[in-house]
Amino acid sequence: MSAPIIWVLIPFATGVLILFLLGERISPLIAGAVAASLAVVALILPIDTAMLLGTISVKIAPSIQFFGRTFALNTADRPLLAIIYGLAALWFFGTQASGTAHRFVSLGLMIVSLLTASIAVEPFLFAALLLNMAAMLVIPLLVPLYQRPGRGIIRFLIYQTLAMPFILFSGWMLAGVEASPGNIGSTAQAGVMLGLGFAFLLAVFPLYSWIPMLTEEASPYATGFLLWALPMFTAVFALGFLDRYAWLRESPQFSNAIRFAGALMAASGGIFASQQKHIGRIMGYASIVETGLVVLALGLASTEVVNIVFLLLVPRGLELAVWSLALSIIKRKAYSLQFSEIQGMARSHPAAAAGIILAHLSMAGFPLLAGFPPRTALWQELAGQSLATSFWAFLGLIGLLIAAFRTLAVFVMAEENKAWELNESWTQRVMLGLGALGLFVLGIFPQALQPFIASLPALFSRLSQ
């Protein structure tokens, strides 16, 4: 058995089987159990090391050949695999509580396995193709067959497809740049191509217009999953580029450009979020701010880049899961997520309202919540390099904070005589409670992530030197 078969082929095949064989009630449990098992296996079983199980010697081979190319997952990838499948399990277990269609878990498993394949493929450049394929699988998740596709989904499809040619071409050009590093013209061309590719993939300003559109027109839970999965794997892909090409990580112009893009995303996302009257769109803008912070971290001229990026990415999965689950619950009752429709809902759905506010505050970097420690770490590094950039990132978070207080005000704006009720189901309360607890645990004890994050710099050894 080889590692790519365990973490790519098995979840993909399970996703296909669930789609065709299992029913609505059991599929989230099976998919969640499979993802959780894969996370545990990644934590406990070493790769490329023989183990004795009784009298049988077992060894997980790190790589597999496929059409003349290698898919490899090494021992250094294990914490990353544990994080990916652990967070995916969280999303799948929450499916039933969110009331999302059962194909979410089957397609979700296939998407996560394709994205994992993007980490495993060598040369890593071909990951762009796998990311594009995963983006296409997202479409049935976002648009049910009875709903006319909106502008958001069309833009999403266009931008994700446009990214792939840019990245593949830039990879070919980068090989030329490596051969003759003094050629400024070809270096600039390769840099522009690469920048455009990642701008489309990460939805950098102004290419993020599809995100708020999608959060308005599609299922909040499926959109939240998309906003977690794609940027996370794209960030890992970007780290691979920085690690592989010395001139990219050593070029001050390139670092400045990345930081500028990140600050623009964070600031504009936060400012736009503070102006919204739709809580779905606010979640979209919050995810843009968060991606902006990840882009900012990628542009740091520091050996801490990998640590900070993953410190940002792990809580993001939890925050978006709680936020989109709570939005799904509210949407089923209110039909629209406009402020006018959700006014006073804290009294009828207190758990969901609390979930939204806590996740929102966490994304705004509120102390004691999961988003606070990574933002502190980012600012510590960023302030040493550019105070102006730190200010713009701070402005974005202030925007998010204003949006959080506006949402809170709308939620509690109920008639005086209205009684408090708990209309969420038991499953919904348990899932939201666990999520909220997770937000506090990661905020108060950020060292809980240390066992996962400590060895991740080994994946990008040149970037961490």
Added chain:
Amino acid sequence: MATDIISWIAVGLILATSFVTLAHRDWRVILGALAAQYIATFWLTTRHLPFVMGSAKLITGWMVVAALGMTRLGLPTDEDNAEDDFIRHGRGFRIILIGIIALVAAGSMARIEAGTPGLGLPVIAGSLLLIGAGMMQLGLTSDVLRVTLGLLMLLAGFEILYAAVESSILVNGLLAVTNLGLGIAGSYLLAAGSSVFESGDES
């Protein structure tokens, strides 16, 4: 010499079919033009790729056309009435656009050939025409069929150029899957929300 002539004929075919996909109203004609475009794409990719890999691209392209065609056939005829007006009134504008794309392709192909020797002028011209026409298609409309068409044309143009620099079976296989996925995603989006499927019981 003969292959060069055929290559330039393929470029001419791409130019003509690009105009048809941009300016014609009937979806049957548009999909027919796309199918013809894939023959030209096949010829230009086989300038750098083995015949078998080029054939795989051609078959994939035709499968995509078939998927889109069958889906569109099952939809009510009034689906793209809104688009009709725009097409009727903007035909002159589209002719000018195709002219501009052709001029840009003609102007830049010699420079690209100088930067990357060995690609071949017809390959570059065909690729740039497809990329340009695809971009125009994406910029002009938000109709699902035309957007899918634009993306497929753009990818076809990219594949012609990329075939010259990367001949890996895995990459070409994944590109074929991407084309197929795009066709299926386009078909799904075309079908979504149409009256035929409105009684679905999805949640």
